Amino acid sequence: MRLLQLLLSLLLLLTLSATSFAADSPPNVIMVFIDDMGWGDFSCFGNEAATTEHCDRLAAEGVRFTQFYVNSPICSPSRTAISTGQYPQRWKISSYLADRQMNNRRGMAQWLDPAAPMLARQLQNAGYATGHFGKWHMGGQRDVGEAPLITEYGFDASLTNFEGLGDRVLPLLDAYNGKKPRRYALGSDNLGRGKITWQDRSEVTQSFVDAAVDFIRQAQADQKPFYVNVWPDDVHSPFFPPKARRGDDSKRQLYLGVLETMDEQLGTLFELVRNDPKLRNNTLIVMCSDNGPEFGAGSAGPLRGHKTTLYEGGIRSPLVVWGPGLIAPKDSGQVNESSVFAAFDLVPSLLQICQADANGIEFDGQPLPDVLLGKSKASREKPLFFRRPPDRPAFNQEQLPDLAVRDGNWKLLCGYDGSEVQLFNLHDDVGETKNVAADHPEEVARLKDELMQWNASIPADNGADWEPTP
Numbered sequence: 373m374r375l376l377q378l379l380l381s382l383l384l385l386l387t388l389s390a391t392s393f394a395a396d397s398p399p400n401v402i403m404v405f406i407d408d409m410g411w412g413d414f415s416c417f418g419n420e421a422a423t424t425e426h427c428d429r430l431a432a433e434g435v436r437f438t439q440f441y442v443n444s445p446i447c448s449p450s451r452t453a454i455s456t457g458q459y460p461q462r463w464k465i466s467s468y469l470a471d472r473q474m475n476n477r478r479g480m481a482q483w484l485d486p487a488a489p490m491l492a493r494q495l496q497n498a499g500y501a502t503g504h505f506g507k508w509h510m511g512g513q514r515d516v517g518e519a520p521l522i523t524e525y526g527f528d529a530s531l532t533n534f535e536g537l538g539d540r541v542l543p544l545l546d547a548y549n550g551k552k553p554r555r556y557a558l559g560s561d562n563l564g565r566g567k568i569t570w571q572d573r574s575e576v577t578q579s580f581v582d583a584a585v586d587f588i589r590q591a592q593a594d595q596k597p598f599y600v601n602v603w604p605d606d607v608h609s610p611f612f613p614p615k616a617r618r619g620d621d622s623k624r625q626l627y628l629g630v631l632e633t634m635d636e637q638l639g640t641l642f643e644l645v646r647n648d649p650k651l652r653n654n655t656l657i658v659m660c661s662d663n664g665p666e667f668g669a670g671s672a673g674p675l676r677g678h679k680t681t682l683y684e685g686g687i688r689s690p691l692v693v694w695g696p697g698l699i700a701p702k703d704s705g706q707v708n709e710s711s712v713f714a715a716f717d718l719v720p721s722l723l724q725i726c727q728a729d730a731n732g733i734e735f736d737g738q739p740l741p742d743v744l745l746g747k748s749k750a751s752r753e754k755p756l757f758f759r760r761p762p763d764r765p766a767f768n769q770e771q772l773p774d775l776a777v778r779d780g781n782w783k784l785l786c787g788y789d790g791s792e793v794q795l796f797n798l799h800d801d802v803g804e805t806k807n808v809a810a811d812h813p814e815e816v817a818r819l820k821d822e823l824m825q826w827n828a829s830i831p832a833d834n835g836a837d838w839e840p841t842p
Contacts, residue, residue, distance in 0.1 A: 398498070398597040398726050399698055400655040402584075402645070403718075404638065405454060405601065407447065407507055407608040410665030410685070412673025413631060417690045419671060422628040426639035427692065430657060434694030435746040436707045441714040441778070442663055445679055445686030446761045448509045450662040450715065451603075455510070455525075456488045457719030457735035459757070461830040463488055467761035469535075471514035471559075478762045479834035483511020483519035489733040491719045493526025495599045498728035501591040503529045505580040506603030508536030517563035531583045533576065533605050534560035541580070543573035543606075548615045556610065573612040574630075577604040578637040585644055592650075597726070602641065604634050609666055627669040653697030656725065658718065658744070661689040667767075676804040680764040682776040682785055683804055687758060689715075693744050698725070703746030711743050712751040712778065718744075755779035755819075757826040762835030774835065777823040784809075784819040788827070788836045793820065 412418045416428040416436065443453035448469045449460035460466060464481040475482050492502045504527045511519035513535045521538045522530035532540045534557045542561060546553035553572065555561070561568060571579055584602050591598035606612070611626035613633050619625030645651045664672050664679045664686040677683025696704070716737035723730050724741045742748035758776040766772055773785035773794065781799040786792055795809035795816055809816050 397654050398500070398728075399695070400588075400591075400597050400651065401495075401599045401722055401726065402641070402655065402657045403454075403599075403601050403603075404657065404659035405451070405506070405603045406634070406659070406661045407603070407605045408663065408666050408670065408679060409607050409631070409661035409690075410670035410672045410678070411661075411675055411688050411690050412671040413661075413665065414690050414692075416692075418673050421624075421671075422632050424631065424635040426635050426642050427659065430642060430659065430694040431692045433696065433704055434657075434692055434699060435703065435705075435744075437691040437693070437711060438707065438709045439712045439751075440660065440689055440691035441687050441712075441756055442660070442689045443687075443714055443716050443756075444758070444761070445663045445677075445681055446764070447507075447608075447662050449761075451508070451510055452484055452488070454662075454715040454718060455484075455490055455492070457491065457716045457733070457737040458489065459716070459736050459830060461759060461833070462736075464831050464833070465510070466759060466833045466835070467763050469509060469511060469513055469516070472516055474763075475516075477834065478838070479832065480762070482516050484525070486520050486524050488525075489719075489735070490526045491722060492599060492601075494723055494728050494731065494733075495726060496526045496528065497731075498726065499596065500726070500728075501587070501594065501596045501598040502527045502600075503584065503587040503598070504601040504603070505531050505584045505587070506533070506577075506601060507605035507608075508532045508603075510536070512537035512563070512565075514559045517565065521565065527601075529583075529587055531580060534558050535605070537563065538566040539569075540566055541569050541571045541576050543576055543612070544570055545573055545610060545612050547612070548618065573606055573610075574614045574633055577606050577634050578640070580604065581637050581641045584641060588644070588651075599726075602638070603662075604638070606630050607634055607670070609669065611669070623668050627666075631670070656693065656695040656698055656722075656744075658691070658693050658722070660691045660715070663687070663689070674803050680761055680772075681767065682758050682760055682773050684783075684798070684802065687776075693746075695745070699746045706746055708743070708746070708749055710749040710751070711740070712756070712780075713738070713740055713743065714752070714756050717752055755822060757823060759827060759830075759833075760835065762833040762838050765835070765838055775823050775827055777819050777826075779819060779822075782815055782819060784816065784823065786820060786823070790820050790824055795819075 452460035613629030617629030672685030677685035
């Protein structure tokens with residue numbers, strides 16, 4: 373009995389010591405931002421067609437959020453919001469960055485202005501080692517070769533793909549059909565400005581993970597806290613999983629094969645952190661998707677819509693936050709179905725968690741550190757506003773809503789001019805199946821007025837003038 377009490381006392385001492393370590397030291401942060409993965413694609417979010425055991429384990433040991441949003445249904449603006457804490461339209465990035473002519477036609481910038489308030493730069497200024505490993509897509513793609521390097525945005529090191537500049541890994545596409553694997557670079561191999569390594573597409577995420585692991589180990593050796601982006605891109609089409617995971621070669625099966633491979637490769641990183649006591653007790657892993665799934669590939673679960681649309685399936689993302697030394701044991705393993713917040717809220721939240729100064733930046737995001745750490749189920753106080761990508765006016769002959777707002781349980785969508793209003797009560801109708809606008813004229817008037825004011829307050833793109841899809 374006395375031996376048992378001694379062991380329990382020792383365990384309590386170790387627990388308190390770990391908690392004290394986490395509280396007294398600026399925490400490390402790993403941001404895993406997955407490309408084109410749907411709300412329902414983790415098996416812990418309901419996917420029964422594939423198993424994402426490593427990501428699911430993070431969810432089981434951390435906090436899982438079901439009402440988390442990204443700030444755009446497409447990649448470049450979504451990445452801008454999670455990097456700056458501001459609406460991406462403020463920086464004239466409202467769709468994916470393409471070639472110079474296409475960007476101009478849509479009324480967009482060619483790259484993210486380096487003057488933007490980057491989370492990485494604020495943490496770098498606070499003494500963090502900062503690294504970006506994976507897709508960038510905020511400048512330096514197609515024929516835009518003079519964009520700033522990733523390291524000009526507050527990163528000490530980077531390794532990216534064909535959507536950014538600097539050292540990059542470009543994919544070889546192997547369909548295992550007897551033909552030679554083909555190179556896939558969208559012009560990146562002609563831009564220079566960094567070392568290029570060609571790698572089988574099914575191993576590209578592993579290249580990013582390996583680079584992140586090396587960076588983390590160096591930060592440990594230098595006794596510096598670190599902020600690391602790991603942004604996998606292989607779950608974006610074209611889908612080229614290993615031969616054993618190609619299934620029947622259908623789009624859906626290829627996607628599932630890529631998803632499981634990504635989970636397995638991310639597991640290398642997760643296990644490094646979990647098995648190192650210092651990292652485990654003082655590292656926060658934040659994991660989500662950049663937008664909804666590509667049509668016919670991933671799954672949005674019960675949600676309507678997909679990538680590029682302002683329905684829930686296009687803008688709601690799974691979010692998992694893990695950190696045993698930062699999230700109290702009583703709060704770990706919970707599913708937060710109440711808190712409504714978005715990717716740009718992560719920036720001021722992480723700055724507070726990391727004890728870093730925001731330097732007077734006016735974020736559109738709201739700091740919600742207690743929500744991320746499982747201590748609170750609050751929501752952001754202000755509504756969430758959305759504007760569609762300018763080049764996506766219709767899908768399958770159906771005109772898509774141009775604008776949307778989420779406030780409380782209400783979601784309103786409409787055209788640029790306020791026409792074709794749709795109103796949904798997401799508490800009762802998460803699938804957005806019943807338009808109740810006619811039954812709630814006061815809510816329609818209030819939300820539409822706020823939405824139109826917001827849209828008028830940010831820089832316009834050419835969406836209102838974009839030709840309809842034939």
